Amino acid sequence: MKSRLMAAAASVALLTGAASAADTIEMTSAFGKNLPILGTAAVDFTKMINAISTDIQFKHYDPGKLVPTLEALDAVSSGSVDASFATSGYWQGKINAASLFAAVPFGPEAGEYLGWLFYDDGAKLWQEMYDSNGYNVVVTPCGIIAPETSGWFKKEINGVEDLQGLNMRFFGLGAKVMDKIGVSTSLLGASDIFPALERGAIDATEFSMPIIDARLGFHKIAKYNYFPGWHQPSTLFELLINKDVYEGLSDRAKEQIRVSCLANITTSLAEGEATNYAAMVENVEKNGVTLKQWSPEMLALFEEKWNEVAVELAEGDPFFQKVWADLADYRKGYAIWSKNIYLPR
Incomplete structure (x- = not known):
């Protein structure tokens, strides 16, 4: 193709x-x-x-x-x-x-x-x-x-208390959400993530899709891969x-x-x-990775904190407010189409 x-x-x-x-x-x-x-x-x-x-x-x-x-x-x-x-x-x-x-x-x-x-x-x-x-x-x-995966963790995450205090590589606006719930985030380039995980400088990471993350070897250290990628x-x-x-x-x-x-x-x-499903299968069958889904409660918490972040950024930055309002207005109209035309997931 x-x-x-x-x-x-x-x-x-x-x-x-x-x-x-x-x-x-x-x-x-x-x-x-x-x-x-x-x-x-x-x-x-x-x-x-x-x-x-x-x-x-x-x-x-x-x-x-x-x-x-x-x-x-x-x-x-x-x-x-x-x-x-x-x-x-x-x-x-x-x-x-x-x-x-x-x-x-x-x-x-x-x-x-x-x-x-x-x-x-x-x-x-x-x-x-x-x-x-x-x-x-x-x-x-x-x-x-x-969408990307939501992150790679060395331990299972059963609630927000398991996230609090972690050092995690995180990208973009999602990092501000994680900061709000008590995660210490940093932005590392692709080549720097595995060494940081290996030496314990970070406890967890997100980067990209399963096929991309597989090339970087996260599965060798962090065995819990969480979905969905709410942040991206x-x-x-x-x-x-x-x-x-x-x-x-x-x-x-x-x-x-x-x-x-x-x-x-x-x-x-x-x-x-x-190409991503094959990497997910290999992670489970060959690499000992456990694929996990965030609970509805955790997703609701992430979304609540994101809404707080968006309000704060819009209040402090007129251009952010301009773009955010424009995107929100577009999405409101788009929802009329998407909620009627697509099959429920």
Whole structure:
């Protein structure tokens, strides 16, 4: 499926004529190229755009090769790096609203999220966020994945008291929820998580989907894998390009970037949906992992604390309030459709 979509994207090249020598755009990725879905999404985008464009060629770099992951936004804005492939949730420490364009606890799943982005106000607000905070970048939505797992724990969690006092790697807005219930959270890059678990610097972690987490080896240390991923019902990924670099591109090159990112959204979502069950089966049958579901009471607690976090962030940040209100209004309308059209789960 992925190869067919990449070939379809390449067919756009038939519409292009002769062009001058291609400009090279150096792109840092937040995820290593050998990491399933997260890492390969950046590689796939690079292959697609390079296949269809004679105006530009992207060169992919793994995390840390050009700049540390958490410094990528500033590096692209300043022009020291041309572009980055990441998730805006990594900039939450700089911009409160950034995670609203990455993953929202108890928020939209992939289809709903994409509807807000492309047929409502989401994409416009995403660019406005960077502009209003002084970042010299252009953002293009460039990937999405289905829900993640809720976390890997060394011990079974029977109630909130078992979470309180834990040190846990946690991403995005969900980290603020965990902080509220007494978990001490930190944001670690993919390569730093397993060593931190191994030496006891953290007691638990969440990162991504089962197939991705399997590559990082969490199952070797933490044997309890909890579901559902309430903190990330879907996760968006962005392509950031320095605005001066972007404005220097031809209209054709800009359109080729947009089309390649749309194809990448499709393949990243489909690959995640198709490949994760096998990793879950292997975790249980070969790795001694116990798959656990949060109780209704625990999910209700997480949602209660998330609502508190959202109110606090909105009260303290006018732009967060603007985006949150817009998304909430869209979701209210979307619910009329979704509650009537889909089968009950």
